[in-house]
Amino acid sequence: MSVTTTVSLVGVGGQGILLAAAILAETAAAEGLDVKASEVKGMAQRGGSVLSTVRFGSKVWSPVARHADLVVATEALEGRRALAMLTPRGTLVCAVTTRIVPGSVLRREDEYPDDLAAAAAAGGVRLLAVDAEGLAREAGTLRAVNVALLGAASTALPFTQESWRRGLAAAVPAKILEVNERAFALGRESVGEEDEK
Amino acid sequence: MGYNRCPVERTVFFSGNEAIAHGAVRAGAGFACGYPGTPSTEILETAARLGGIHAEWCINEKVALETAVGASLAGVRSIVTMKHVGLNVAADPFMTLSLTGVNAGLVVVSADDPGMHSSQNEQDNRNYARFAKIPMLEPSDSQEAYDFLAEAFALSEEFDTPVLLRTTTRVSHGRGRVVPRVPVPLEPREYARDISKYVMVPQYARVRNRLVLERLQALRRRSERSPLNVLEAGTADLGIIASGVAYTYAREAFPKAWSLKLGMSNPLPYAKIARLYEQVSRVAVVEELDPFIEEQVRALGLPVIGKEAIPADGELDQDVVFRALEPFVTLRAPRRRRPVFPPAPHITAPLEPPAGLPVRPPVLCPGCTHRSVYIAMRRHKLAPMGDIGCYTLGALPPLLALDSCLCMGSSIGMMAGFNKALGRKGAAAVIGDSTFFHSGITALIDAYYNEAPGLVMVLDNRTTAMTGHQGHPGTGVRPDRTQGPAVDVQRLCEGIGVRCATVDANDYGALDAAIRAEVDAPGLGVIVALAPCVLTTRERAGEIVVDEERCNLCGLCIDIGCPAIAPPATAVEITDACTGCALCVEVCRRGALVCTGIEDGA
Numbered sequence A: 001m002s003v004t005t006t007v008s009l010v011g012v013g014g015q016g017i018l019l020a021a022a023i024l025a026e027t028a029a030a031e032g033l034d035v036k037a038s039e040v041k042g043m044a045q046r047g048g049s050v051l052s053t054v055r056f057g058s059k060v061w062s063p064v065a066r067h068a069d070l071v072v073a074t075e076a077l078e079g080r081r082a083l084a085m086l087t088p089r090g091t092l093v094c095a096v097t098t099r100i101v102p103g104s105v106l107r108r109e110d111e112y113p114d115d116l117a118a119a120a121a122a123g124g125v126r127l128l129a130v131d132a133e134g135l136a137r138e139a140g141t142l143r144a145v146n147v148a149l150l151g152a153a154s155t156a157l158p159f160t161q162e163s164w165r166r167g168l169a170a171a172v173p174a175k176i177l178e179v180n181e182r183a184f185a186l187g188r189e190s191v192g193e194e195d196e197k
Numbered sequence B: 001m002g003y004n005r006c007p008v009e010r011t012v013f014f015s016g017n018e019a020i021a022h023g024a025v026r027a028g029a030g031f032a033c034g035y036p037g038t039p040s041t042e043i044l045e046t047a048a049r050l051g052g053i054h055a056e057w058c059i060n061e062k063v064a065l066e067t068a069v070g071a072s073l074a075g076v077r078s079i080v081t082m083k084h085v086g087l088n089v090a091a092d093p094f095m096t097l098s099l100t101g102v103n104a105g106l107v108v109v110s111a112d113d114p115g116m117h118s119s120q121n122e123q124d125n126r127n128y129a130r131f132a133k134i135p136m137l138e139p140s141d142s143q144e145a146y147d148f149l150a151e152a153f154a155l156s157e158e159f160d161t162p163v164l165l166r167t168t169t170r171v172s173h174g175r176g177r178v179v180p181r182v183p184v185p186l187e188p189r190e191y192a193r194d195i196s197k198y199v200m201v202p203q204y205a206r207v208r209n210r211l212v213l214e215r216l217q218a219l220r221r222r223s224e225r226s227p228l229n230v231l232e233a234g235t236a237d238l239g240i241i242a243s244g245v246a247y248t249y250a251r252e253a254f255p256k257a258w259s260l261k262l263g264m265s266n267p268l269p270y271a272k273i274a275r276l277y278e279q280v281s282r283v284a285v286v287e288e289l290d291p292f293i294e295e296q297v298r299a300l301g302l303p304v305i306g307k308e309a310i311p312a313d314g315e316l317d318q319d320v321v322f323r324a325l326e327p328f329v330t331l332r333a334p335r336r337r338r339p340v341f342p343p344a345p346h347i348t349a350p351l352e353p354p355a356g357l358p359v360r361p362p363v364l365c366p367g368c369t370h371r372s373v374y375i376a377m378r379r380h381k382l383a384p385m386g387d388i389g390c391y392t393l394g395a396l397p398p399l400l401a402l403d404s405c406l407c408m409g410s411s412i413g414m415m416a417g418f419n420k421a422l423g424r425k426g427a428a429a430v431i432g433d434s435t436f437f438h439s440g441i442t443a444l445i446d447a448y449y450n451e452a453p454g455l456v457m458v459l460d461n462r463t464t465a466m467t468g469h470q471g472h473p474g475t476g477v478r479p480d481r482t483q484g485p486a487v488d489v490q491r492l493c494e495g496i497g498v499r500c501a502t503v504d505a506n507d508y509g510a511l512d513a514a515i516r517a518e519v520d521a522p523g524l525g526v527i528v529a530l531a532p533c534v535l536t537t538r539e540r541a542g543e544i545v546v547d548e549e550r551c552n553l554c555g556l557c558i559d560i561g562c563p564a565i566a567p568p569a570t571a572v573e574i575t576d577a578c579t580g581c582a583l584c585v586e587v588c589r590r591g592a593l594v595c596t597g598i599e600d601g602a
Helices: A017-030 A076-085 A116-122 A132-139 A142-156 A161-171 A174-190 B016-026 B042-049 B061-073 B084-089 B091-100 B126-132 B142-158 B202-225 B244-253 B270-279 B292-299 B318-329 B369-380 B390-395 B410-422 B433-449 B489-496 B508-520 B583-587
Strands: A005-012 A034-039 A049-057 A068-073 A086-095 A126-130 B012-015 B031-034 B054-057 B078-083 B106-112 B163-168 B175-178 B229-232 B239-243 B258-262 B264-266 B283-286 B383-385 B427-432 B454-460 B499-504 B524-530 B543-546 B593-596
Touching (some): A005 A017, A017 A034, A017 A142, A017 A161, A068 A076, A076 A086, A076 A116, A086 A142, A116 A126, A126 A142, A142 A174, A161 A174, B012 B016, B012 B142, B016 B042, B016 B078, B016 B142, B016 B163, B016 B175, B031 B042, B031 B061, B031 B410, B042 B078, B061 B078, B061 B106, B061 B410, B061 B433, B078 B084, B084 B091, B084 B106, B091 B126, B091 B202, B106 B142, B126 B163, B126 B264, B126 B292, B142 B163, B142 B175, B202 B270, B229 B270, B239 B244, B239 B270, B239 B292, B244 B258, B244 B283, B283 B318, B369 B390, B369 B427, B369 B454, B369 B508, B369 B524, B369 B583, B383 B410, B390 B427, B410 B427, B410 B433, B410 B454, B427 B433, B433 B454, B433 B489, B433 B524, B454 B508, B489 B499, B499 B508, B583 B593
Parallel strands (some): A068 A086, B031 B078, B106 B163, B239 B283, B427 B454, B454 B524, B499 B524
Antiparallel strands (some): A005 A049, A034 A049, B229 B258, B543 B593
16 A cells, blocks of 8 residues: 555635646656546535645556645645544645635634644644745745745755656646746755755 | 326226326326337327326437426426436436435336337346335336335335336337326425435535445335235245246246235335245246346255346246246256345444544635625525536535536526426526536526526636546546637527627626526526636736724625635734635625725736
């Protein structure tokens, strides 16, 4: 079972979850691995929760999995929600400064959770808290939150820089490739030595 | 004219189709519609001659079913008639109607044509009952056709499901003696809005789907004790399972056989079938067309004589049945086996979201003009029949702006049926531009032809937005984004003969005025609320400024469900996602929101 690695990407419709998943899948393919990816689209652009799953290994059978070894979350509440799908000692890479408030919180029927770090620790999950919005702004566009975060997540994935470069080039449209490469590099650099161990 | 005025002792001589119409009236049906098709046609023709029931031909079977659903919602027992292939046309609403269920009873009549006397195929529509997981009744003669209607409507209301009444040519067109019965007393069934029951967006449909699976189990228990499923004793060591007209052939061919007569043939009564096997050592299933009953009996692990003997195509009769079964009944009886009843299916438990975390359903985008239409409509107290597209999201909190969503193009037919059953404009229809072209047009033509009153809102955002902005005939945009010829919605409506006005959906005042005018106008009218999808324009129309002194945190602006309005701390806050559509300015009663900046001189 464990020969297949599962990465789940979660966020809010419109944040580019599908693009981030495509980059990851292309990168794994560039490593010569078998890859399967799966997501539910349709309402993805309308601000709902979005989940995309990428699985890689020597041979991947199922395109879906209930549990993930690594979760990339482009929004804090979605990251909090995704803790439930992480395997023990899994890693959550989360855009902690990105908060998209759902309607029920706007209407004060619910509260936006503030316990991400504590809940991650309680669940034995390794949390990489990333200011992806700041990094994306630094790279040149707020829309690159997804790719900046993927850059941070790349430190937890067994792929070479060259494969990531090829993955980005294969999945990102040419006219926005450069800014996304910048965001990816900033994200990767943002993860310090102590974060990595 | 109607038998209601006849003494009940008198018998009459009816075709099966006449008996269905009379039986429907006796059962209190007030609304009948359909599309002509042999052998179903005379049901509606008879209904039209009878008093006490409204009868109309619809433009096609899909619109007919949607219209009947509207009438059922309005509280009137309804019957919709078609031939077997007609149910293919109506399959879209039919399949999801199983999930929503009904208000007043609803019976779908499918008249099949084994032997293709007058048809292009001989599909066996009993499969549709299993497919849709709904109960099916199969009368075998005119008396049963008459009687089964009362049972069909009762089942429909008790189990909250449409009921399929399936006939074949020999039942529909065969004639026989009918003893009329006293009318069925009816309880009024007022319309009650129930969004999670009638709006089949995924989160509600998943819940309904589990109820359908549970309902099927309950219906099977009913089938076991239904007086329509009768085990009849014989003297020979032969048992016959049959339904519909095939039962009459089998009884005539093998008068001494035991028989299990199935008047309710979906879901099958397994225990009753097993009881037949306790009486005899050989059992045959006599059925026209598909091995519908046979395969289910075999699945119980019971040996059966079926399609290896009985022809799988064309009509049967007593000679065919006798010749087919005779060689088999003289064979040595098979070894007795105990039936194995299938266990109740495992039904997935509802997925509970992690405790304490707010859910995030999809929402209408900031600046989406669908929201403006819903805000302008809500004061008018018309039950808004919805359709499928981004605008379906308006059914979710906080807008709660739609009462129904059944299938593509269903809104207009449902509105028409609802309003005709009510006799006034009680419902409106809300449909997107792409959906209007998909199958709304036919329903609009039907509403015009059948003189249904109502207001149809076409939410024209110039694209098929929900699926990712594809083109459609109203935009002329092709898959490669090149431009082809486009159809104009307003000219199309006017070509039909329907009153139609187009308003700029970004101009709230104009939209509000147009809706007010159309609500007060008699008959049928269309308003095209026109504004390109905000995701395709991404233009910022202005800036909303909050006057913190005036904002009293009343929440009226929050209640329009705009994701760009942030939770109030000391006053509401407008976020970067705002497009400046200024709908929040319209709903604010304290003048605390002001739209500044970009003026387009409108």
